[in-house]
Amino acid sequence: MNKQGHSALAFLAGSVTSVAALTASPMSTSLEVIGFAGVVCAASIVGGLAPDLDHKTSTASQKIQLSPRKRKLMRALSGIFLFIGFVLILLGYSIQAGAIWIGAGIIAGSLARLRTIILLASGALMLIGYAVYDWHWMALFTGAALLIMPFVKHRWIIHSPEFAIVLSLGLFVLGSQYPGLVMASCLGFIVGWWSHLFGDIFGNDGIRSLFVPKFKIALRLFDNGGAAERMISKLCQLFSILIWVLYGLVL
Numbered sequence: 082m083n084k085q086g087h088s089a090l091a092f093l094a095g096s097v098t099s100v101a102a103l104t105a106s107p108m109s110t111s112l113e114v115i116g117f118a119g120v121v122c123a124a125s126i127v128g129g130l131a132p133d134l135d136h137k138t139s140t141a142s143q144k145i146q147l148s149p150r151k152r153k154l155m156r157a158l159s160g161i162f163l164f165i166g167f168v169l170i171l172l173g174y175s176i177q178a179g180a181i182w183i184g185a186g187i188i189a190g191s192l193a194r195l196r197t198i199i200l201l202a203s204g205a206l207m208l209i210g211y212a213v214y215d216w217h218w219m220a221l222f223t224g225a226a227l228l229i230m231p232f233v234k235h236r237w238i239i240h241s242p243e244f245a246i247v248l249s250l251g252l253f254v255l256g257s258q259y260p261g262l263v264m265a266s267c268l269g270f271i272v273g274w275w276s277h278l279f280g281d282i283f284g285n286d287g288i289r290s291l292f293v294p295k296f297k298i299a300l301r302l303f304d305n306g307g308a309a310e311r312m313i314s315k316l317c318q319l320f321s322i323l324i325w326v327l328y329g330l331v332l
């Protein structure tokens with residue numbers, strides 16, 4: 082499934098979850114209802130797109146990297162700058178000038194690999210938070226996940242049900258310590274994440290278990306981004322709207 086299908090499915094999952102939670106423990110003012118549902122649905126869309134951070138060209142990844150053309154340009158510039166820098170130093174022209182060119186080459190190279198660097202840096206921050214500031218163990222888990230993200234195969238660890246189970250448990254425990262909007266965000270992210278795995282099951286690649294790789298579900302019902310997916314997206318949007326209209330009428 083592509084971005085359109087995943088976000089529509091996640092929005093539907095977020096809407097169902099919000100209405101279920103609101104029915105189980107009703108809120109007194111409509112402002113509270115809108116705040117709660119808004120946070121759950123927004124978090125579910127983020128959660129519904131996040132698993133594809135393990136894919137270099139997914140929508141989630143595009144948010145944290147330059148366009149393919151600019152990446153290519155930066156890689157080329159990086160090579161040229163490094164070359165000039167080393168030539169200047171090796172020919173004994175000027176070490177300072179050489180160092181500046183090499184520095185520029187490293188910066189251009191980093192810009193070409195912005196996604197890797199952002200993922201590694203946020204992962205490292207999470208681990209530091211856990212080690213130094215006693216953050217929740219979810220910080221350790223998320224940090225480790227972000228650190229491996231640039232290096233793992235698409236639809237492997239990050240797309241496995243085992244990862245989803247640990248992530249859900251952790252977020253749920255974290256959320257229950259801070260009821261209100263933190264819990265709403267955790268809940269939304271969890272259902273969005275599962276809706277993503279659910280959506281990927283229908284495609285050709287499917288998802289597989291981390292520990293029992295033979296256990297793989299791929300229903301091969303439609304192609305990524307094809308007409309069937311577009312129709313399912315539209316249906317999910319329609320159902321989400323229906324759910325909220327019905328909820329509004331009953332209230």
Ligand SMILES: [Zn+2]
Pocket residue numbers: 132133236240277281
């Ligand atoms: Zn996916």
